[in-house]
């Protein structure tokens with residue numbers, strides 16, 4: 001597959017996958033998800049690769065989630081909601097090698113969920129984490145909510161989803177959402193150091209450790225499949241469309257009348 005929305009680079013045992021849509025803060029559309037799935041599968045089974053880094057181009061964002069200009073209601077691609085997100089999430093989890101999120105700038109909405117699903121998160125001081133679903137008429141009914149609760153604790157996960165606040169890299173470390181935060185100028189050096197340390201380790205032990213930890217939360221993919229059917233119906237409602245329209249029109253959404 002040739003890539004238009006992402007970049008793929010493999011060097012010295014490290015595969016770097018970069019979402020390359022800086023004009024929309026690395027928001028993803030259906031094509032982006034397809035390319036990411038392909039790239040993760042490629043990195044997963046290429047023997048020379050021992051660690052995968054996921055990042056975003058341009059320095060302003062890791063990813064801001066679903067491309068709001070690419071939908072009103074359903075997205076246009078494969079998958080229950082027109083984005084093969086469940087396959088993308090599975091591709092990250094099923095890569096039998098550590099996956100590191102290199103986060104500079106915004107990791108928002110589905111972008112925050114992508115970082116969450118990576119095994120490790122290295123944040124720059126400029127990193128900003130948060131969910132926006134309830135502000136824009138969306139929600140991840142699987143890993144983004146249920147797994148988030150496991151990673152940062154139920155109270156924090158509920159706060160993150162219910163208030164849609166933004167959290168700095170330092171706060172993300174305190175919450176357990178990121179492993180470490182470093183000045184932006186040291187981000188690449190830090191990522192390189194973590195990759196080198198991982199590459200010294202037994203690849204089979206790493207794969208067993210990752211899959212073993214995954215097994216404990218594997219049932220969430222069932223919740224996700226079921227919940228996405230509800231999200232598909234939700235995306236068809238005026239309530240959800242109001243969230244998307246408000247974002248595009250750069251105004252606050254008016255959800256009051258849906259509180260029935």
Ligand SMILES: CC(C)(COP(=O)(O)OP(=O)(O)OC[C@H]1O[C@@H](n2cnc3c(N)ncnc32)[C@H](O)[C@@H]1OP(=O)(O)O)[C@@H](O)C(=O)NCCC(=O)NCCSC(=O)CCC(=O)c1ccccc1C(=O)O
Pocket residue numbers: 023024025027064065066067068069081085106108109110111113114132133136138139140141144228231247
């Ligand atoms: C990230 C912001 C807070 C940044 O704000 P600000 O600094 O003021 O910059 P802006 O002017 O807003 O943005 C700059 C520029 O980028 C465009 N842009 C930013 N984000 C997006 C986007 N997601 N889609 C399209 N375009 C985007 C923005 O329009 C500007 O362009 P101009 O041409 O200059 O005007 C702020 O941008 C922000 O809050 N962004 C919104 C993020 C958002 O709504 N994301 C979608 C969330 S819903 C989602 O991700 C769907 C997927 C999902 O949640 C899900 C559902 C079901 C199962 C699984 C999942 C999952 O895992 O993802």
